Amino acid sequence: MMKWTFFHKLGSPKWFYDISGKWLPWLQITSLLSLVVALIWGLAFTPPDYLQGNSYRIIFIHVPASFLAQAIYMMMATAAAVLLIWRIKLADMALKVMAPIGASFCILSLATGAIWGQPTWGTWWVWDARLTSMLILLFLYIGIIALRGAIQTSEVAAKACAILSLVGVVNIPIIKYSVNWWNTLHQGATLKLTEKPSMAPEMLWPLLLSILGFYLFFTLVMFLRLRVEILSREKKTRWVKALVGE
Amino acid sequence: MLYFENWSEFLAMDGHGFYVWSAYAVGLLVVIYNVLSPMMAKRKVIASIQRQERLAKGVGKMSSITESSLLQDGRGAQ
Numbered sequence: 354m355m356k357w358t359f360f361h362k363l364g365s366p367k368w369f370y371d372i373s374g375k376w377l378p379w380l381q382i383t384s385l386l387s388l389v390v391a392l393i394w395g396l397a398f399t400p401p402d403y404l405q406g407n408s409y410r411i412i413f414i415h416v417p418a419s420f421l422a423q424a425i426y427m428m429m430a431t432a433a434a435v436l437l438i439w440r441i442k443l444a445d446m447a448l449k450v451m452a453p454i455g456a457s458f459c460i461l462s463l464a465t466g467a468i469w470g471q472p473t474w475g476t477w478w479v480w481d482a483r484l485t486s487m488l489i490l491l492f493l494y495i496g497i498i499a500l501r502g503a504i505q506t507s508e509v510a511a512k513a514c515a516i517l518s519l520v521g522v523v524n525i526p527i528i529k530y531s532v533n534w535w536n537t538l539h540q541g542a543t544l545k546l547t548e549k550p551s552m553a554p555e556m557l558w559p560l561l562l563s564i565l566g567f568y569l570f571f572t573l574v575m576f577l578r579l580r581v582e583i584l585s586r587e588k589k590t591r592w593v594k595a596l597v598g599e
Numbered sequence: 600m601l602y603f604e605n606w607s608e609f610l611a612m613d614g615h616g617f618y619v620w621s622a623y624a625v626g627l628l629v630v631i632y633n634v635l636s637p638m639m640a641k642r643k644v645i646a647s648i649q650r651q652e653r654l655a656k657g658v659g660k661m662s663s664i665t666e667s668s669l670l671q672d673g674r675g676a677q
Binding site for chain 2 (some may be wrong): 392393396397398399400401406407408410411414415418453454457458460461464465468469471472574577578581582584585588593594597598
């Protein structure tokens with residue numbers, strides 16, 4: 354009995370609006386602090402790479418952006434499953450607001466990769482498995498955003514976006530294993546959960562801190578967008594009218 | 600320890616300055632987009648809710664006026 358009321362609360366937009374409001378200042382401070390420290394550390398304090406020189410400093414935004422672009426997609430797919438199974442409308446709102454954030458980090462990953470590719474490989478772009486599968490991820494994000502815009506009925510749009518998000522998950526392992534399955538120009542994974550990192554610790558620590566900062570920043574802007582989406586969809590309710598009317 | 604000796608070396612990055620700084624500039628743009636976009640959306644949503652509220656109140660007032668005038672008419676007729 355208790356379990357179900359808890360579950361119901363989790364899906365309540367008002368409950369999320371209240372709780373996320375308390376999180377915002379902490380997310381602002383921690384994301385700003387970790388990003389500023391990590392990026393200054395990576396830009397000015399770490400030694401250059403013995404092979405790539407100073408261009409490798411792009412790694413401190415390229416790797417976190419790429420991680421995030423894939424992680425956000427997995428979160429969207431999770432929200433899609435929650436929506437289809439339990440019909441929680443907060444899941445659809447989350448799915449909707451995460452798509453443009455994911456797309457922006459996917460663009461950042463591709464752009465920084467292209468800029469890094471020029472001095473390292475001598476080219477901005479190659480149709481290599483890793484780069485191509487990442488470009489497909491961007492198309493998936495754009496497809497999900499466009500699909501919602503194209504369908505008038507919001508319930509039909511929610512279902513269609515959820516199904517597309519779930520189908521697109523097949524691309525995520527392809528991105529991850531592309532550097533192992535095919536002979537790619539892109540280098541192998543920098544960080545692996547199962548192995549000791551091959552990176553020198555003075556480069557690894559700012560990278561890990563930057564990844565943390567990117568995740569915190571994503572949580573912050575995702576909360577901001579989700580709160581606006583809640584206000585918009587609940588605008589007929591008494592609590593939103595009371596909140597905005599003040 | 601700081602790796603670079605001075606600002607100009609820091610900006611030049613041994614010839615890789617253009618690549619490093621343009622990558623970080625794209626990063627900054629993505630950050631700015633993600634911060635500004637929800638702020639502008641929030642302003643828009645709040646304005647639309649307030650507009651609707653004013654409209655609803657206006658309609659409410661009008662209907663109360665007609666009601667009272669109807670009542671008065673009724674009284675007048677009696």
